[in-house]
Amino acid sequence: MTDEVWRRDEIASPCIKVCVIHPAERICTGCFRTIDEISSWSRKTPEERREIMTALPSRAGLLNKRRGGRAARLGS
Secondary structure (H helix, E strand, O other): OOHHHOOOOOOOOOOOOOOOEOOOOOEEOOOOOEHHHHHHHHHOOHHHHHHHHHHHHHHHHHHHOOOOHHHHHHOO
16 A cells, blocks of 8 residues: 555645634634634535635734734734
8 A cells, every 4th residue: 555545635724723713703813714614624625625725814804903912012
């Protein structure tokens, strides 16, 4: 048996192991996915994953608008 059996052409997870769900936006502050997207990632088709990956950069702005917490105290 070769390693080829276990290799699949899949889009890698965007997870960066900073798994904190923003309470208001309900998205992960690390990868910007929703809880549903995270929990169903392994069952999604490559097309569905591609769609999500395309949407992630636009979600970052949702968290940058927040002015409370440590960032506000530091004046960033």
